[in-house]
Amino acid sequence: MFLGSFTLFMLAIGLLAPIFVFVVECGLAVVKPAEKKPNPEKTQRPTLAILIPAHNEALVIGDTLAALLPQLTPKDEIVVIADNCTDNTVAIAANRGVQVLERTDDTRRGKGYALDYGMQYLNKNPPEVVIILDADCKVSANTITEIACKVKKTQRPVQATYLMEQSLNPTAKDTISRLALLIKNFVRPLGLASLGLPCLLTGSGMGFPWTVLAQVSLAGNKTADDMQLTVDLALAGFCPIYCHQARVIGRLMENQAAISQRKRWEHGHLEMILTHSWVLFKQAFVQRRLDLLALALELFVPPLSLLVLFWLTVSLAGLGVAMVENIWIPLWILGIEGLLIVSAVLLAWAKFGRDHISAKNLLAIPMYIFWKIPIYLGFILKPQTQWLTTERDEPLS
Structure with missing residues (x-):
């Protein structure tokens, strides 16, 4: 007893x-009040390249590029890496006038391998800053300048606010899912930034100094490639920082696709807690670095x-x-x-x-939590250890 x-x-x-x-x-x-929006003009905009890994993104890649192109200067470059595509992704992207790299490899598949392929291409004429975006994201006005200038000023990786768009007729569960992402990708990083502490990378809207990103390997297909990149960069001395002014909007999947998307995110997070949080804790004390300790604690929160x-x-x-x-x-x-x-x-x-x-939607929180139980049981019984593309629903109008 x-x-x-x-x-x-x-x-x-x-x-x-x-x-x-x-x-x-x-x-x-x-x-804590959010910091005043800086004037990007005070920092000269660096040369930059935007890497967009894409696997069968014909439904969304055109809209993504249409919103992105007006934010670029003649010195900027967009590189779409069409990774093992079997649809019209290549043609649609090429028609927008951007650089398209086609990659086919039946064994080494996934976002990390696509990004590594893009980095090899950029190595011929490296930019000052590399920005990574998902193919289904909407980039808010001035976001590219915000990210690029903050990267140049700090010489550290920068994470934009990465939120999710909702369907036209969301269920209560969809709404709570959006709230969960708002807390994870906006509220918590904002709290850390108020203390000058680093944040986790969240997968899209990430900017890097070329000299920093070139030091780590992107090749791989881990479910938590963004968290793995966070750890690799932090241990190398470059903890990411948050830029709440820059905003990138992705899209939550629906139905079975939502389960697959959440499974990939959460299994990856749990895998990183088990395999890498102790590494950060150890190095925080060995190197006497407060930023590593803060990052270890952030990663440790399930x-x-x-x-x-x-x-x-x-x-x-x-x-x-x-x-x-x-x-x-x-x-x-x-x-x-x-x-x-x-x-x-x-x-x-x-x-x-x-x-x-609405406050009424908050009543669905218990249902949302219990909806996630099979995902967590799946981590015990059959964890997802590789990055797998989620099948896309029809895009929002």
């Missing part, structure tokens, strides 16, 4: 670290739904122990943790999400 109580107590204490990090990030984003599920499971066990053994300390700790999580989510929604997400 004592062993059970002690185990619950240790689990409750163990949950404090990721919950504390999550709550502090959200709290800082809410109470997906919010999983964090809540784990907290709920331990809390139910704690309730049973409290009723049987009359030991209430673990349950009191867990109760405070639950209150902190709920408060952080509600504050983030009230500050940044209430204009797009």
Whole structure:
């Protein structure tokens, strides 16, 4: 009996670290005013190239390029890497007047290999800055200049705000999914930036100094290629920083495609926690680097739904122990943790999400969390360890 109580107590204490990090990030984003928008003209715009890996993106690549081209100067270059495409991606991109590289390899497939192919092409005449965008993204006005100038000024990797567009008739679950991405990709990085701390790369809207990106290998097909790149660059001395003024809008998939998309994201995150968070913690102390410690803590926070599920499971066990053994300390700790999580989510929604997400939609949060259970069970039974392209639905009009 004592062993059970002690185990619950240790689990409750163990949950404090990721919950504390999550709550502090959200709290800082809410109470700290965003920095004033800088004037990019104060930093001379560097020469840049935009790499766009694309696998069968004929439905969206034309719109992506149409929104992107007006932001470029004659010195800029767009390189679309058509990776193992079997549709009209190549023709559509070529008709927009951009450089198109065709790549066919049945064994080495995935975003990382496509980006590595693009880097080999750029190596002939390297730009000062490389920006990586997904083929289905809408780039907000002035975003390219914001990213490029911040990269040049800091000589560090830069991550733009990467949010998701919603379908025309979203379900409550879709809306909560959008809120989860808003907290992960905007609120939490904003909180970190308020302290001058680094953030994780999120896959699209990423800018790099050429001299920095050329030091790491992009080739590979890991599910969490963006997190892997974050770790590689951080260990090399170049922790990414957040640029909230720049904004890139991707698209959440629907139905079965949404499950596949989420599975790739969350299995990749869990894999990185198990395999790389300890590396960052170790090097943070060896190198005495606060930025590595902050990044390790950020990576260590699991997906919010999983964090809540784990907290709920331990809390139910704690309730049973409290009723049987009359030991209430673990349950009191867990109760405070639950209150902190709920408060952080509600504050983030009230500050940044209430204009797009109604209070009524928040009632769907439990349904959304339980919808994710098969994804987490899948990580235990059959984890996804390679980057796989999600089949695309029809684009939004």
